[in-house]
Amino acid sequence: MDALSPIVDTLRSVVDTSKPSLALCLAAIAFNPTAWNIIAQNVPQQDHHAPLWREREGGLLLPRLMIFSFGVLRDTLYERALADQPRVPMLPEPFDVIVPAALGAIGQTFVVTSTWALGITGTFLGDYFGILMDHRVEGFPFNVLRDPMYVGSTMCFAAGALWYERPAGLLITAYVYIVYIIALRFEGPFTDMIYSQRAKKST
Secondary structure, X not given: OHHHHHHHHHHHHHOOOOOHHHHHHHHHHHHHHHHHHHHHHOOOHHHXXXXXXXXXXXXXXXXXXXXXXHHHHHHHHXXXXXXXXXXXXXXXXXXXXXXXXXXXXXXXXXXXXXXXXXXHHHHOOHHHHOOOOXXXXXXXXXXXXXXXXXXXXXHHHHHXXXXXXXXXXXXXXXXXXXXXXXXXXXXXXXXXHHHHHHHHHHO
């Protein structure tokens, strides 16, 4: 235990666990991918074309609004959590500006181009509710990364931590990455199953 004391003391100096904003931020980060996976994967097949989800009747309007709103809330809570944490310079000048700016720019590029390539329906889980794309997207950024939206989002979290000089933000970023990895263990196979079923029906 004595060997771990310096590490524990260092963590305590850069992470203030007494702040409610930190717990709220962590809860919001875990909630989004977990909730969408639970809801989408438990919608019975016969309900995939119920009026709530139909494209021609404003399909996916409710889940789109929910996903977008909770995403904004998560980002807001992250900024609040960073503001409540100790500030500690982590990079020397001018890298304290260059590195987070580059990370943020690249991360946003992955997120925006993923959304553009997938479209609104593909981005907001349309295939989970029976509104399938004609084919898998294979162009940029999906020809560079398998999950560019999650990677880009993680990079943006790291950029925020470095920009505001909050070491706690880097720990939150690691937490984000772990949450996304767990979510992908469920999303990937489920999406593959959906398109595999369609392929079988079309043959």
